[in-house]
Amino acid sequence: MYNSGKIIPGIIIFLAIVTFPFWSNAGKTNVKPEPKIDTPAIQQMPEGERKCIESKEFMKAGHMQMLNDWRDSVIRGGDRVFVSSTGKHYNMSLQNECLRCHSNKKDFCDKCHKYLAVKPYCWDCHIEPKENKS
Amino acid sequence: MSMDRRDFLKIAGITGLLGAGTAALSGRMPGALEAASTSPNSNALKAKQWAMVIDMRKFKTPDDYKKVIHACHSIHNIPDFGNPKDEIKWIWTDTFEHTFVGQEHEHISEAVKEKPFVLLCNHCEKPACVRVCPTKATFKRKDGIVMMDYHRCIGCRFCMAACPFGARSFNYRDPRPFIKDNNLKYPTRMKGVVEKCTFCVERLDEGLMPACVEACKDTKALVFGDLGDPASEVRKVLRENFTIRRKPELGTSPSVYYIVGGGENAG
Amino acid sequence: MLDKALDGSKRYWTWILFLLAVIGIGMANYLKQFEYGLGVTGMSRDISWGVYIAQFTYLVGVAASAVMLIIPKYLHDYKTFGKIVILGEFLAISAVTMCLLFIVADLGQPMRLMNVVLYPTPGSILFWDMIVLNGYLFINLLVGWTTLAAERKQVPPPAWIKPFIYLSIPWAVSIHTVTAFLYAGLPGRHLWLTAIMAPRFLSSAFASGPALLILLCLLVRKLSKFDPGKEAIQTLAKIVTYAMIINIFFLAMEFFTAFYSNIPGHMAPLQYLFFGFHGHGNLVPFMWASIIIGVTSVGLLINPATRQNEKILAFAAAGIFIATWIDKGIGLVIGGFIPNPFEKVTEYSATGTEISIALGIWAIGALVLTVLYKIAISVKEETGGEEVH
Numbered sequence A: 001m002y003n004s005g006k007i008i009p010g011i012i013i014f015l016a017i018v019t020f021p022f023w024s025n026a027g028k029t030n031v032k033p034e035p036k037i038d039t040p041a042i043q044q045m046p047e048g049e050r051k052c053i054e055s056k057e058f059m060k061a062g063h064m065q066m067l068n069d070w071r072d073s074v075i076r077g078g079d080r081v082f083v084s085s086t087g088k089h090y091n092m093s094l095q096n097e098c099l100r101c102h103s104n105k106k107d108f109c110d111k112c113h114k115y116l117a118v119k120p121y122c123w124d125c126h127i128e129p130k131e132n133k134s
Numbered sequence B: 001m002s003m004d005r006r007d008f009l010k011i012a013g014i015t016g017l018l019g020a021g022t023a024a025l026s027g028r029m030p031g032a033l034e035a036a037s038t039s040p041n042s043n044a045l046k047a048k049q050w051a052m053v054i055d056m057r058k059f060k061t062p063d064d065y066k067k068v069i070h071a072c073h074s075i076h077n078i079p080d081f082g083n084p085k086d087e088i089k090w091i092w093t094d095t096f097e098h099t100f101v102g103q104e105h106e107h108i109s110e111a112v113k114e115k116p117f118v119l120l121c122n123h124c125e126k127p128a129c130v131r132v133c134p135t136k137a138t139f140k141r142k143d144g145i146v147m148m149d150y151h152r153c154i155g156c157r158f159c160m161a162a163c164p165f166g167a168r169s170f171n172y173r174d175p176r177p178f179i180k181d182n183n184l185k186y187p188t189r190m191k192g193v194v195e196k197c198t199f200c201v202e203r204l205d206e207g208l209m210p211a212c213v214e215a216c217k218d219t220k221a222l223v224f225g226d227l228g229d230p231a232s233e234v235r236k237v238l239r240e241n242f243t244i245r246r247k248p249e250l251g252t253s254p255s256v257y258y259i260v261g262g263g264e265n266a267g
Numbered sequence C: 001m002l003d004k005a006l007d008g009s010k011r012y013w014t015w016i017l018f019l020l021a022v023i024g025i026g027m028a029n030y031l032k033q034f035e036y037g038l039g040v041t042g043m044s045r046d047i048s049w050g051v052y053i054a055q056f057t058y059l060v061g062v063a064a065s066a067v068m069l070i071i072p073k074y075l076h077d078y079k080t081f082g083k084i085v086i087l088g089e090f091l092a093i094s095a096v097t098m099c100l101l102f103i104v105a106d107l108g109q110p111m112r113l114m115n116v117v118l119y120p121t122p123g124s125i126l127f128w129d130m131i132v133l134n135g136y137l138f139i140n141l142l143v144g145w146t147t148l149a150a151e152r153k154q155v156p157p158p159a160w161i162k163p164f165i166y167l168s169i170p171w172a173v174s175i176h177t178v179t180a181f182l183y184a185g186l187p188g189r190h191l192w193l194t195a196i197m198a199p200r201f202l203s204s205a206f207a208s209g210p211a212l213l214i215l216l217c218l219l220v221r222k223l224s225k226f227d228p229g230k231e232a233i234q235t236l237a238k239i240v241t242y243a244m245i246i247n248i249f250f251l252a253m254e255f256f257t258a259f260y261s262n263i264p265g266h267m268a269p270l271q272y273l274f275f276g277f278h279g280h281g282n283l284v285p286f287m288w289a290s291i292i293i294g295v296t297s298v299g300l301l302i303n304p305a306t307r308q309n310e311k312i313l314a315f316a317a318a319g320i321f322i323a324t325w326i327d328k329g330i331g332l333v334i335g336g337f338i339p340n341p342f343e344k345v346t347e348y349s350a351t352g353t354e355i356s357i358a359l360g361i362w363a364i365g366a367l368v369l370t371v372l373y374k375i376a377i378s379v380k381e382e383t384g385g386e387e388v389h
Helices: A004-018 A020-025 A040-044 A056-076 A094-101 A109-115 B005-025 B062-075 B110-114 B128-132 B158-162 B211-215 B233-240 C002-006 C010-036 C051-064 C067-075 C079-083 C085-106 C125-152 C161-184 C197-223 C230-261 C264-274 C284-302 C304-308 C310-336 C352-383
Strands: A081-083 A089-091 B037-039 B050-055 B091-094 B117-120 B138-140 B146-148 B222-226 B256-259
Touching: A004 A020, A040 A094, A056 A094, A089 A094, B050 B117, B050 B233, B062 B091, B062 B211, B128 B138, B128 B158, B211 B222, B222 B233, B233 B256, C002 C352, C010 C352, C051 C085, C051 C161, C051 C197, C051 C310, C051 C352, C067 C079, C067 C085, C067 C161, C067 C197, C067 C230, C079 C085, C079 C230, C085 C125, C085 C197, C085 C352, C125 C161, C125 C352, C161 C197, C197 C230, C197 C310, C197 C352, C230 C264, C230 C284, C230 C304, C230 C310, C264 C284, C264 C310, C284 C304, C284 C310, C304 C310
Parallel strands: B050 B256
Antiparallel strands: A081 A089, A081 B037, B050 B222, B091 B117, B138 B146
8 A cells, every 4th residue: 555654644643533433422411301390480370270282202202303394384474373282272482482481491491402402593682581681 | 136226215215205204294293282272363454455645745853763773763773883884774764866767867856865765675575586586575465565484584685686675674694682672572583594574564463553554653754554455544645635655667566655845945 | 627726836835824824814804703793894784794795796807707718719719718727717716615604604603504495585685696606606616627528538528528628608797787787776775776786796897807817827827837828828817807997887877867866865876985975975085096996997908908918908907907906805795885865874804804805705705716827827737728529
């Protein structure tokens, strides 16, 4: 092989950089995030009605898509009312509806987002509830 | 081997593109809600074309202007940068000369010459800003309001070049540190997007009049209503008064009308 | 063929390193802009487009000018241009690359760039500009690379490339026409609202692009063993002469319409640019410099004795490049915003950050051009610059 003196160290350095995320995190335990739902607004709800607007499973997997649909519906269509699959009506607003119950952004939204290393830019414009501001 | 490296790369490339394309097309989440739906608020105000008449005769003291501007700028989280370069404004004042460019003459009455005029987005019937926007981030709603979708705006500022009324502001920097009292019910904007007056769609959709109109409802200095409804209050005011619009010759057909007045101080 | 770009003299590598340094500084400043927002520039609520969009507009012209080599060569079989047509195509690639980068640098939300594709809006001229610019980049890459590869192997270019070559002619016209439409269709911006905006753009393009090409040809001859040929350079000079005369003529037309009609709105931006308006006149010295340099250069180009002297020709070509750059790369865009919709004047001056980012993009263009020219010239040195038909 020509230039093996350069190529082999080159390959080693390349591999070291490419695998950096794996070995730099190796051995560290990542606790599964448990978003908290113990806010005052939720506590006040009667036990039987303590439910989100759709099922927990759907919200977990689909809230981002839902918020996307909501913003198009509200801003572009002028529709501001969401009729859930159980027939209940909700004001489609991240800031005024979702966060009314989930007023604990740090312990709710941020927990999973941080774990999954996603950075939604919702909060660049939408103001997070006051109780979170230190 | 029957396939050389070149062909392999070609096929691999095409396969990759197809894969990416299919992924993009099948964008909807699995388990999307079939039963859920959306609708407007039952008490939402509706119109064919919202319009405003600004009755300048009713603006007398500096306070008359201040309360109108404050009503808007405080609820919409408008920042105050304290310099004209970064300035953001939805409703503001300027002289007759600058509001109605080319209309002033040297013998104009002092009352008109000195008077501040109220300015805001004209919500044109044929808006130039909407025509030029490359992403439909600014668009015309069914009720005639020229609306901004801040989620979609790429910040090219083509709309600012197109607007002949100087109604649009750009967020040259993060506005948040410059907003005095946040209205927690309304979002702020982020750096890099264009913003302007929206005729308070968020209020109309909930059955309320625009904030500026409500702020001066005792004097009726701002009259708001549906241009498409002959019985509406704006149509009545337009029928009974002589009104003018800014730069009508440009064909954008502004929906903001002015009763200039100025004769009442002449006596 | 890319390997040819890796085998250069010490001077070549010094130049590359210099460009990389300028690009690096520009990148660092762009990161600053990305963090803080476009507030780091001199742009404001009133002057909402500045250096970036002005450079973009100017460089679209430089890109379009490749057609001034394609038409004589492929439509009129003017063989003299055979040797340098690749230089024009590669210049177009470099210029369009800079155009696209300048647009991205100007966006407030560059991460959302793809919204233009995700929400296609045929009613917006910017949508069409995206299509024609990217298309033009693609066509020139395809044509330039294929013809050069054929020349290297000393075989005629493949027949399938011909339609692309012919397509590039109307396409070049379209990029500058569409770019002119960005401006010419806006109500209330009197400087831009003119039916001869596209013709003006094309005339200044066909002056500035070939002028730059003359300088590049002279440089190539000096630095390499490849000679583009005196006749080719002289023909380019004649193209520049005619185009620049038409360009100046068009400017005079604008003056006549504005000032003879005496309509204040039409006069105001020209007054601001050339004489000062309401006590503001930052650009007046620049605009007059542009006129004086432009007219002088045309004089030197018209006279055969001075045109045929290549030292003077280089001087005149540089003059044309500078004059058209001031006119289009500064005056046209800034002047369009003055006075503002309220007939008030806000002046604009670029900040250091903004200029550094612009220089960085110019350096990227120069780097692309250097690498492409290095490849083309290495091939020409091997083959002696002769094509096969």
